[in-house]
Amino acid sequence: GENVEQHPSTLSVQEGDSAVIKCTYSDSASNYFPWYKQELGKRPQLIIDIRSNVGEKKDQRIAVTLNKTAKHFSLHITETQPEDSAVYFCAASFSGNTPLVFGKGTRLSVIA
Amino acid sequence: GAVVSQHPSWVICKSGTSVKIECRSLDFQATTMFWYRQFPKQSLMLMATSNEGSKATYEQGVEKDKFLINHASLTLSTLTVTSAHPEDSSFYICSPGDRAVANYGYTFGSGTRLTVV
Numbered sequence: 001g002e003n004v005e006q007h008p009s010t011l012s013v014q015e016g017d018s019a020v021i022k023c024t025y026s027d028s029a030s031n032y033f034p035w036y037k038q039e040l041g042k043r044p045q046l047i048i049d050i051r052s053n054v055g056e057k058k059d060q061r062i063a064v065t066l067n068k069t070a071k072h073f074s075l076h077i078t079e080t081q082p083e084d085s086a087v088y089f090c091a092a093s094f095s096g097n098t099p100l101v102f103g104k105g106t107r108l109s110v111i112a
Numbered sequence: 113g114a115v116v117s118q119h120p121s122w123v124i125c126k127s128g129t130s131v132k133i134e135c136r137s138l139d140f141q142a143t144t145m146f147w148y149r150q151f152p153k154q155s156l157m158l159m160a161t162s163n164e165g166s167k168a169t170y171e172q173g174v175e176k177d178k179f180l181i182n183h184a185s186l187t188l189s190t191l192t193v194t195s196a197h198p199e200d201s202s203f204y205i206c207s208p209g210d211r212a213v214a215n216y217g218y219t220f221g222s223g224t225r226l227t228v229v
Contacts, residue, residue: 046217046218097213099207100146100207105154
C-alpha cells in the first residue's frame, strides 16, 4: 500500500521567512495530494491540494509543487506569520473510494 | 457541501464502558465513511472503512470486535468503542468517501476526543 514520508518533523522560522515541507510517496498510482493544517484539538483543515496532472499550484502565500517522476511533493509558505504556527500534514490518495494516507506531520513554529 | 456532523466532540468514560461516536452527513449521502484515529502528537491513521449496508473493513491491528462500526443508512455511520481502556484514549475522526470526495473533496468531522479513565 501507499506510504508517505514527511520531513522535517519540526521547523522553526523567523516571521517573514519562508518555510518548506517535503513529502515523498511510494505508490505511483496516487494522484491526489492535499496539505492540511491542524491546530490542537481540531480537525485538519485543507490549505491546498494538487492533482497529478499539474506540477505546481499557488494560492497567495502558499504553493505546492509535485514531481511525479521522483514521487515527491512540497509545501511552500512565504512571508510566514505567527498564525501559520501549527502542525501540517501531507497526504496522498488514489481516488475518492480510497482513504488518505498521511505523513507524520511537521510542527511549524513561526517566531515573531 | 459535504458537511459532516460528528458527536460527541469529547467524552470521558470509565474503563470497561462503551462509547458510541456518530458521524452524520448533512447535505449528501455517504456510502463510504473512513474512520481515523490520532494519538497525541501523532498522525491520522486509518482504522476502518464503513460501507452502507455491508460489513466494515478494518486495518491490520485494529480489533473489529472492539471497534464496532455500523453504517446502516446513507447519512449515518457510527463507531462504538467497546470495553474501553486507557490506551484507547485518542482523537477519533470520520471522513466520507466516494461521491462526497468526487464532488467536494475529502472533508472531516469535527473529531471526538476520547479519554478513558
